[in-house]
Amino acid sequence: MEFFTISLLNGLSYGLMLFMLSSGLTLIFSMMGVLNFAHASFYMLGAYFAFALSQSVGYWPALLIAPLAVGLVGAAFEQLCLRRVHKWGHVPELLITFGLSYLVLEVVQLIWGRNVVPYGLPDQLQGPLFTLYGTQFPKSRAFVMLVAVLMLGAIWLVLQRTRIGLVIQAALTHPDTVQALGHNVPRVFMLVFGGGAALAALAGVVAGNTYVTEPAMAYAVGSIIFVVVVVGGMGSLAGAFLASILIGVVQTFAVAIDVSLADLLGAAGLKVASGNPMEQALRLTVAQVAPMLPYLFMVLILIFRPRGLMGTRED
């Protein structure tokens, strides 16, 4: 029971973390149809900006300024580069974001070096929040969860309850009509791209010290956030949320299961001989393949429900 509770908490916090990472990506995709390969780079930039800022102005201002600054970088990129290649279709858009991810990596290495930077949490966030059955639940994780939930609420409010949200939604399906009504659609796109980048940066600010701030951090999360977006349904925010939580919890619990196929066969009365060519594969435990499960999940989703859990696009 105690193991179950702790694992559930761990799974939830990891899932919410994934959601923070992928919400911006899915937002940009749903609005602009651009698959942003540089998304994880914005996440990294957020962490590095916050590290640099927290040394001069402290952690709390950095929490606000770093995402804004990265949002500006994102908006500028949209205005100066992405918009220009837009007319040539999706492949050039994809390639230019791919290029950006390399550029960001090199710039980060140039400025902050290849090593880990000592990006620490302020004292208020250090230490355990509560102790459950002898295991501490750290404040930092609770903080990640809190920020993620607030973020979800804020995005929902902006999209559903504000005028700009209405314009964004309308521009998604009927850009020409919205333009004709006197709204500046390119500026809306710029806002969305900048906003998506800022969300990734926010994830970087809060996760950069829970995990490790180093140049490889973007690469490390790059693949998993695409899995979240695909599983959730391309462009569906609610889907991304569901998929993040699902992946977080499933992966966490899978680690606890030390059962392999060979054990199952053994229980059914079949012994795996030690010379069997499949022995190595059969002896893999669920715990060992846990990090692979999200990818397996993605493949299954693509086969059986290509539009994802909550996706609406059929194309």
Added chain:
Amino acid sequence: MIEGLSGPMGNVGTNQFKSWQYVAAHLNARENPAGVKFEIVPMDSKSSPQEAINLLKAAVDQGIHYVAQGNGSNVALPLADAVAKSNERNPGKEVIYMNYAAVDPASTNEKCNYWHFRFDADTSMKMAALTNFMKGQGEIHNVYLVNQNYSHGHQVAKYFKEGIERNRPDVKIVGEDYVALGQVKDFAPYVAKMRAAGADTLVTGSWGQDFTLLVKAMNDAGLNIPIYAYYAGVSGTPTALAQGKIAEVYQIAYNHSNYPGRMGELMKGFKAQYNDDFYTFSVYNALVALSDAMAKTKSTDPVKVAAALEGLRFDGFNGEAQMRATDHQLQLGMWISKWQKVDAKNSYSVENTGYTFAPVKYLEPYIASTPTSCQMKRPGK
């Protein structure tokens, strides 16, 4: 030097390239009796075995006779094989392969090779030394093993079990996990598992992010059990360690960070020049041994030098070390060191963190020595 100088492990390779350069430039007359000038040519293998073998060909074409590589036994084994084949096919262009960090025991056992010389201690030696040290650590009862899921991680677990069976048969192994290399972002579930299993000690051969994230997750969960690690001192890890408040981290390695005398001098000089830590001491032994062998034969011809390296005794950083002739595995002592705040006695601040690896115990070469199954095939015999 053929090494991954870019990519995820690029920072380690770059640090080691600087180590080779620095040590080569600063050997004194006693350490370099041959008086040769070592020039280090960096070649970026991007940590890929295929790439490394191509670079070996390039090195042979350029007339290079000594190749160094260390990071990753997945590269070391095919590279050693390629060196042997190349030497057979290109008489007069022989190459000696100096392995300074790849620790798969296979390199000096079933896959041993005349042209390969290992200057690091292999996993079986490190585990022999570590479990020997554990004889005196009465508080160890329930050990948990977390390792990366590839040959190195499995060997750490295997040799640890063998060693502990011999030295501390009362110790129980309460759990064992293998994590996919560099894939896991959240180690909290593994920590929950360790706690549920009632572990009081963690043994891990993991390096890089897989090690630092594990330590962070343990800190977060308040699981402050002693950790025995291989690679706590590799680039980046000390910075991450210093952010946490983990109770006890022990490192098993051939060195620690507070050497007096000559090695301390080199570390300080290295830091002054590059603002980085010099931790790959095997580089020093490799160069000293090489120069000794060259002085003995009065030649830089790799065929003669290889013969002289066999069984060579020389003055290494841990005192006398010997290159065992039967399998070309350097026999050297091991250090257990402990991660702690710098103090008057142990003043070297690792990665400028204010922490250091302070020596706890030195284990003589004979303790770490393990038998070999190598049947060396020597050229011309």
